Amino acid sequence: MRKAVFVALVVMSACMPKSVPLPTVSFPRFPDFIAPVVPAELANTAAAQNEMRGWTFLQAGDLKNAEHEFTTALKTTPAFYPAEIGLGYLELARRDQKAALTHFDRALEHQGSDASALVGRGQANLALNREADALAAFEAASAADPALTEIAQRVEVLKFRLAEQRIADARAAAAGGRLEEAVRAYTAAIAGSPGSAFLYRELAAVERQKGDAAAALANFRTALDLDPSDVGSVTGIGDVLEASGDFDAAAQAYTNALAIEESAAVQAKLDAVRARAELARLPAQYREIDRAEQVTRGELAALIGVRLAPLLQPDRRIEAEPITDLRGDWAASWILTVARAGVIEPFANHAFQPRTVVRRVDLAQAIERLLARIAPLKPAAAKTWESTQWPFPDLASTHLAYPAASQAVASGVLTTGPDGSFQPSRIVSGAETVEAIRRLEALATLPGSGKAPR
Numbered sequence: 001m002r003k004a005v006f007v008a009l010v011v012m013s014a015c016m017p018k019s020v021p022l023p024t025v026s027f028p029r030f031p032d033f034i035a036p037v038v039p040a041e042l043a044n045t046a047a048a049q050n051e052m053r054g055w056t057f058l059q060a061g062d063l064k065n066a067e068h069e070f071t072t073a074l075k076t077t078p079a080f081y082p083a084e085i086g087l088g089y090l091e092l093a094r095r096d097q098k099a100a101l102t103h104f105d106r107a108l109e110h111q112g113s114d115a116s117a118l119v120g121r122g123q124a125n126l127a128l129n130r131e132a133d134a135l136a137a138f139e140a141a142s143a144a145d146p147a148l149t150e151i152a153q154r155v156e157v158l159k160f161r162l163a164e165q166r167i168a169d170a171r172a173a174a175a176g177g178r179l180e181e182a183v184r185a186y187t188a189a190i191a192g193s194p195g196s197a198f199l200y201r202e203l204a205a206v207e208r209q210k211g212d213a214a215a216a217l218a219n220f221r222t223a224l225d226l227d228p229s230d231v232g233s234v235t236g237i238g239d240v241l242e243a244s245g246d247f248d249a250a251a252q253a254y255t256n257a258l259a260i261e262e263s264a265a266v267q268a269k270l271d272a273v274r275a276r277a278e279l280a281r282l283p284a285q286y287r288e289i290d291r292a293e294q295v296t297r298g299e300l301a302a303l304i305g306v307r308l309a310p311l312l313q314p315d316r317r318i319e320a321e322p323i324t325d326l327r328g329d330w331a332a333s334w335i336l337t338v339a340r341a342g343v344i345e346p347f348a349n350h351a352f353q354p355r356t357v358v359r360r361v362d363l364a365q366a367i368e369r370l371l372a373r374i375a376p377l378k379p380a381a382a383k384t385w386e387s388t389q390w391p392f393p394d395l396a397s398t399h400l401a402y403p404a405a406s407q408a409v410a411s412g413v414l415t416t417g418p419d420g421s422f423q424p425s426r427i428v429s430g431a432e433t434v435e436a437i438r439r440l441e442a443l444a445t446l447p448g449s450g451k452a453p454r
Helices: 002-015 046-060 063-076 081-093 097-110 115-127 131-144 149-175 179-192 197-210 213-226 231-243 247-260 264-281 297-307 332-340 360-374 379-387 402-410 430-444
Strands: none
Touching: 046 063, 046 081, 063 081, 081 097, 081 115, 097 115, 115 131, 115 149, 131 149, 149 179, 149 197, 179 197, 197 213, 197 231, 213 231, 231 247, 231 264, 247 264, 297 332, 297 360, 297 430, 360 379, 360 402, 360 430, 379 402
């Protein structure tokens, strides 16, 4: 009987699982794995012992025995989430990040603020190139356990890398014309770095491309609030305001930009918007001259009066006689100025006839008188255009208008036809007249000043 009992005990002993001796771990195989903290109420359980043994095997590199211990802990106590964390890190060691995420997520269902599970989840997502998810997990881990200083440093590195990638994606989308995508990328970049003025400026530029002036203006102004010295945002505000027709406000913005940093390009913008502001204040009839098929004497006088005002000092030899037909005419003030300067004279009956169309010969005569006022400023050039005898096939040198036509062409203000003809009787268009006045402006400009004399 005793012999039978002894044999039975030997057989049972042979069938029982043998405990594998724990290895000595001098140098952890996975030093960046964070061991989970076992809750106090489970600290003295068999599951806790299995978890401790499993972690020792894991850091020794014995993944098979580590898995056995973690699995045994869960069989004993299914709610023992530290073993799920251990299995998560075990899968990280095997480089199966997706399987690791499954275990970490199960652990976090039990304890959502477990720093070890959160760090593991971050490491798995990072290996899967899901940097945004990794950053969220590491940030949560750092909040759960502020003592994890290495994780806090990793958070900062990831923030920087993620911001760089988002900015690169945003710029690439903008350059490729994918404006909605660019807006989303810039918005994400701003969420990660809300204090970066340049991000708001670049987003504003994309919004402006989209045609959303209000959003562009708001983002430029936010950039400027963050960095008052951001000259690009100040200039951008000017661009948006100019495009919306608020020329005076745009001019102020460009002036503010120049106060921060001198720039020839911004100065050119300022000069242009001031010119547009001045033009906007002029009568609608004036703004339509360049599109007119023909120009009247009144319109020509207005162009000269506005664009070449510095050349229009009154001619003392001309008596200031009244002009009888200007009442109610929109160009009356400029007509009087031009007439008293002797550039376009009224007729013998004291009528100006502002609605009479201008022919090439009429325009040439006005140009000749303006060239006489420019000549003292450009004596060398004046000597050339005054001495040139231009050979017109349709205008004899004995013709009364020949000197004016010759000077107008020799100075480069007017051009001839393809056959060299002057075409004195041809009615001039608005575009042709505006171009002639522009060339006179260029001739009247003092070298180095960029401005006509006053």
